[in-house]
Amino acid sequence: MSELNTPCQPINRGFEFNGKGAEYFSIWIVNVVLTILTLGIYSAWAKVRTKQYFYGNTKLDGASFQYLADPKRILIGRIIASVIFLGYYAAAMFSPTIAVMILLVLLALGPIFLVWSMSFQLRNSAYRHVSFLFQKDYSGAYKTFALPILLIGSFMLISNLYLPEELKIGEPQATPMDVSYSAMDVSSYEQDEAALLNSDTIEFADTAEPAPISPELKIYLAVQTLFLLSLVFLAPLWDYLITRYRVNRSQYGAEAFSFEVTARQFYGVYGRLILMSIVIMFLFGILIATILPLFSGTAGTQGEQESTNAAAGVVAMLTTLLLVPIYLWFFAYFKAKRTNLIYSHIDLDGMQLNCNMKTGYLMYLYLTNTLAMALTLGLLMPWAMVRTARYRASVTSVDTNGPLEQFSAVQQEQQSALGEELGNMFDIDLGI
Numbered sequence: 001m002s003e004l005n006t007p008c009q010p011i012n013r014g015f016e017f018n019g020k021g022a023e024y025f026s027i028w029i030v031n032v033v034l035t036i037l038t039l040g041i042y043s044a045w046a047k048v049r050t051k052q053y054f055y056g057n058t059k060l061d062g063a064s065f066q067y068l069a070d071p072k073r074i075l076i077g078r079i080i081a082s083v084i085f086l087g088y089y090a091a092a093m094f095s096p097t098i099a100v101m102i103l104l105v106l107l108a109l110g111p112i113f114l115v116w117s118m119s120f121q122l123r124n125s126a127y128r129h130v131s132f133l134f135q136k137d138y139s140g141a142y143k144t145f146a147l148p149i150l151l152i153g154s155f156m157l158i159s160n161l162y163l164p165e166e167l168k169i170g171e172p173q174a175t176p177m178d179v180s181y182s183a184m185d186v187s188s189y190e191q192d193e194a195a196l197l198n199s200d201t202i203e204f205a206d207t208a209e210p211a212p213i214s215p216e217l218k219i220y221l222a223v224q225t226l227f228l229l230s231l232v233f234l235a236p237l238w239d240y241l242i243t244r245y246r247v248n249r250s251q252y253g254a255e256a257f258s259f260e261v262t263a264r265q266f267y268g269v270y271g272r273l274i275l276m277s278i279v280i281m282f283l284f285g286i287l288i289a290t291i292l293p294l295f296s297g298t299a300g301t302q303g304e305q306e307s308t309n310a311a312a313g314v315v316a317m318l319t320t321l322l323l324v325p326i327y328l329w330f331f332a333y334f335k336a337k338r339t340n341l342i343y344s345h346i347d348l349d350g351m352q353l354n355c356n357m358k359t360g361y362l363m364y365l366y367l368t369n370t371l372a373m374a375l376t377l378g379l380l381m382p383w384a385m386v387r388t389a390r391y392r393a394s395v396t397s398v399d400t401n402g403p404l405e406q407f408s409a410v411q412q413e414q415q416s417a418l419g420e421e422l423g424n425m426f427d428i429d430l431g432i
Contacts, residue, residue, distance in 0.1 A: 269341060
């Protein structure tokens with residue numbers, strides 16, 4: 001009797017990726033060639049083919065995912081994004097003020113664009129013929145992005161108002177150092193030059209004192225510094241708010257996802273990354289400062305100039321050899337910790353996602369992928385993408401309390417009853 005009343009234990013079901021590098025290479029190379037031949041127009045179809053391959057080879061409980069997007073909708077979105085970018089670029093060449101106004105308008109419309117893009121992405125993703133959905137909560141989007149919009153908008157306005165004259169785009173302004181030559185000026189210059197060449201001594205004028213920093217430049221630099229410090233302090237909070245908004249408004253069929261994470265946990269990931277960056281960069285600086293004098297001393301017999309050049313070459317080589325793996329390790333650490341934090345706190349009707357990425361293996365993956373692509377001029381990119389997808393699937397799983405097929409069947413019935421929203425006509429892929 002007690003066995004009947006005991007709740008069933010969750011079943012852990014792992015994701016699988018069955019793609020192969022050689023198989024995907026044939027798709028990738030065709031996409032590259034056709035995209036070049038069509039001047040980028042085919043890139044929308046290339047994206048769909050790529051997504052369909054990776055979705056179709058990603059399986060959960062024996063069933064594959066599906067990507068259902070229409071390439072024409074993607075192409076329309078890219079055309080719109082290109083027109084906006086070209087308009088901004090043209091405005092920036094003639095008037096920085098107009099360019100700033102365009103950016104402010106785009107900034108204000110950013111939450112709407114994000115909602116459309118998320119809705120497009122999820123609505124065209126499916127599992128067992130049940131599409132994912134995104135709730136179009138525009139007011140929630142603006143509440144989520146209110147702080148970033150206000151801060152970035154204020155920064156852009158203040159920077160434009162107090163932009164120093166020497167940094168403004170346009171015709172150069174006259175300054176005390178400007179010289180305008182006329183025919184008489186040229187004649188006078190030639191006479192002075194002849195007298196100078198015939199003289200025995202050359203007298204140099206006293207070096208002019210550096211020009212004082214203008215008040216506008218002081219304000220501009222202060223705003224830049226304050227903005228960078230604000231980004232460092234507020235980036236974890238923004239990441240948390242945006243991730244929570246995206247997950248909590250995502251659905252599988254009629255069932256909504258839930259995200260149970262605090263901002264403090266995001267600050268923990270970012271804080272440890274910043275602390276380790278400071279420590280490693282400090283140790284790296286000590287290492288370079290120790291090696292440089294030693295090398296300079298051994299090369300001193302060749303002359304000061306040769307010694308300096310040789311030491312500079314060694315420092316440059318060491319910097320390249322050490323900074324690349326250091327950067328990849330930082331990136332792998334952040335990617336692994338952030339992905340684990342997010343995925344392991346996503347719940348769907350009692351089903352819990354799990355992710356267990358390892359920083360060391362992810363760094364090894366990034367390093368070998370980078371070397372392989374560099375040595376083959378990018379031809380091994382399909383192989384690198386397949387390796388990465390296979391690893392991500394292998395460390396991701398979901399704990400379920402029952403058959404996924406039965407759960408998907410229920411969601412399919414409920415989704416069919418809901419029908420399609422008229423608002424889907426506004427869904428578009430802007431690459432956000």
